[in-house]
Amino acid sequence: MKKNLGSIDKILRIVIGVILIGLVVTGSIGAWGWIGVVPLVTGLLGSCPLYALLGISTCKPGT
Numbered sequence: 526m527k528k529n530l531g532s533i534d535k536i537l538r539i540v541i542g543v544i545l546i547g548l549v550v551t552g553s554i555g556a557w558g559w560i561g562v563v564p565l566v567t568g569l570l571g572s573c574p575l576y577a578l579l580g581i582s583t584c585k586p587g588t
Contacts, residue, residue: 526572531583538568 530538545561548554567573576582 526570526574527577528571528584529576529582530568530571530573531585534583535568535571538564542566542568 542561542563542565545554545558546565549556549558549561573581
């Protein structure tokens with residue numbers, strides 16, 4: 526997959542994913558919090574399939 530996430534986008538996705546998963550594990554929120562796996566994985570991979578479909582990229586030009 527082609528990288529389409531910039532640095533800030535990746536960091537935000539990873540942080541949000543970890544927070545949601547952490548809240549599920551501690552029992553603070555329900556099972557819907559497992560959706561945090563999606564931003565975590567896309568942030569770690571640096572690529573978002575939805576961005577690819579929509580032609581969006583938050584990468585700096587030339588990278």
